[in-house]
Amino acid sequence: MANPECKLCGLKSPAAELLTSNELEKLELNCAQVNFKKGDVIFREGTLATNIAYLKTGLVKVHMKGPTGDKILRLMKAPSYLGLPTTFGDKVNNYSATALIDSHICFISLDTFIEFIFKNGSFAYEIILDLCKNELADYQKYTNMSQKQLPGRLAEILLCMSHEVFKSNRFELPLNNNELSDFISTSRESVSRILSDFSKEGIIIMNKKEITILKEDILEKISIKG
Amino acid sequence: MANPECKLCGLKSPAAELLTSNELEKLELNCAQVNFKKGDVIFREGTLATNIAYLKTGLVKVHMKGPTGDKILRLMKAPSYLGLPTTFGDKVNNYSATALIDSHICFISLDTFIEFIFKNGSFAYEIILDLCKNELADYQKYTNMSQKQLPGRLAEILLCMSHEVFKSNRFELPLNNNELSDFISTSRESVSRILSDFSKEGIIIMNKKEITILKEDILEKISIKG
DNA sequence: GGGCAAATGTGACATTTATCACATTTCAGA
DNA sequence: TCTGAAATGTGATAAATGTCACATTTGCCC
Structure with missing residues (x-):
């Protein structure tokens, strides 16, 4: 765990780039960076989803238990939010995230993140864009893979x-x-x-x-x- | 095409329920209902995505061209937004939507919708929840289907x-x-x-x-x- | 109702992929 | 460096699915 300096961070998400100086200070106070080694589980299917996970550096697999075994849904390369859908969409994580190489993750308090969405329209819009682009990419990959x-x-x-x-x-x-x-x-x-x-x-x-x-x-x- | 009365509409989305009276008036002015018959294309892959499509009543297939033919990505039953990811995620529709039974669609001006996201945090949050829940459902279905x-x-x-x-x-x-x-x-x-x-x-x-x-x-x- | 295009049913066969079994290689820890 | 567990390679065979061909049925339009 490291003391983050979000203001100075050169790897801010497009959404975080739109936060005000005050909001960035608030982010710093409600954010913790954790370093994971190859193979470490970042969050696990079935556990409570209590934080936003932002992949600052590294490479991660997002995977879910299926009828016959594990299914890798996608690889996430930094920088990128890791599990927005599972954090917002359900109380419990619907899938897991595991580091494929050494990775740095910033965990952001969900309350703080939601506050930004409510109070900063540009931030909210950028998050929506991110979700949409990811889903489009998923659809494309899903269609290709299935055929x-x-x-x-x-x-x-x-x-x-x-x-x-x-x-x-x-x-x-x-x-x-x-x-x-x-x-x-x-x-x-x-x-x-x-x-x-x-x-x-x-x-x-x-x-x-x-x-x-x-x-x-x-x-x-x-x-x-x- | 019909003159919508969004204020009185009993089929508002959870997000639209959170709009103010003023915003609902604005919505009414920037919204048009179109009725589609079974088999009609609502929006088509490759065309410009210029409006939000809200499925008020009916049943729709969302489908995309793949390497060997069409792929149905999901069925959408009313009430539901139809193609948020393709409207926000790219200028051009990445997939098509076709009515499976007679369906009523409200087309909402993209500018108006984006204005709501920027100015009404609750609305934005509700849209984010919607996107996240849909993506979770997709992941679940994808995992099941592939195994x-x-x-x-x-x-x-x-x-x-x-x-x-x-x-x-x-x-x-x-x-x-x-x-x-x-x-x-x-x-x-x-x-x-x-x-x-x-x-x-x-x-x-x-x-x-x-x-x-x-x-x-x-x-x-x-x-x-x- | 007749006629035609689209949708469906079904057999025979080819292809792809899974499964099982086991040998071999790799790699981390003692 | 040794050693055992995990990962990988590969053959033989079975199972699932695709493909092609063609008959039959359905539904629609005149």
Whole structure:
């Protein structure tokens, strides 16, 4: 736990950028930064949702228990609010958040956050925009994932890692095969086989967890055609 | 198109209930009710999102083009806002909305709606709650659907129709087999076969589009175990 | 009511994916 | 460095689902 300096924070959310100086002071008094290591649970499905979680740095998986096991709903990269829907939408967390790499989270008192919504229209509007954009992204991903076969889904995740998360064609895969299977709703064996296939065909190189995308165009094709 | 009387409207959204008398007058001046028949498109993917659509009465499917065809993202029953995420989240509609039965929609000027968000904190908060609850429901459904096999997915939809939409174990199915297949991401043949199976096993009776659920307990089991 | 387009039912077969079993590799902690 | 648990790779087989083809039914419009 660290004493935050929200005013000086260079990683404020677009909404927090719109807070007044007084409001930022209030935020500082009602906010606590906690550092999580890879694998640490940030909040857990079934527990009371009492704080807003803001991912300042790091990478997090948001996941929920399903009929046959865990389902990864989305990856969240910093900076981003982590669980607005589960904090506002229900008293109890409907899903969990777990750090995939070392991450810094600011926990903000729910009362304070709600006060900002009530008193600062720009802040509220920015939060609404954030919720809407996230939902659009979810819909897009949901539609894609549900209509593609496994190689297409896996290709989509690799491309997303490369383009959105790490912005490089070489990166350390932050998910193991089991997590990948939770993400694309399949078995870990299928993930293993498909990654092997990608390697054999020279589309990627896997060195332990380090992945290099060699033939991005082919991966795109696999992703698009499903 | 009809002259709305928002003040007297008995179907106001929870958010609109929190508007002041003045704001309701403003709403009346910036709102138009349009009636849609079964099959009519309310707003279409790819077109500019210029109004808030509020479903006053009726039933609507929200759907998006995917890699291999249409995907039904969710059914919306009245009363409910129809496409907040696509109206706020992007200039262009990311998905379509189509009436499944005759429906009444109030189109609200986006500027007016945004003004309410900025000036009325309670209204803004209520909209945020609405967005969050919808997203939680989506996550739940997404997780279930992605981990269940086809009979489980179809059973879930039938139970949803019975419990949530029509509140009866006998109802007119508002989706044809093709739409059902767009909903659970399969082929229309598979839908046809599974519905036949349900009938043969005496779980449901199908008379044209009228469905009667006979053995709800078995349908629940099929839905839960996937 | 007749005729036509759309929707539905169903068999045969191909493809995809899950499951089970077990070998091998990796990695963290003693 | 050793060691055991966790993660991964891979073959064989079963189960689920898609695809194609075509018959039948339904519903709508004249």
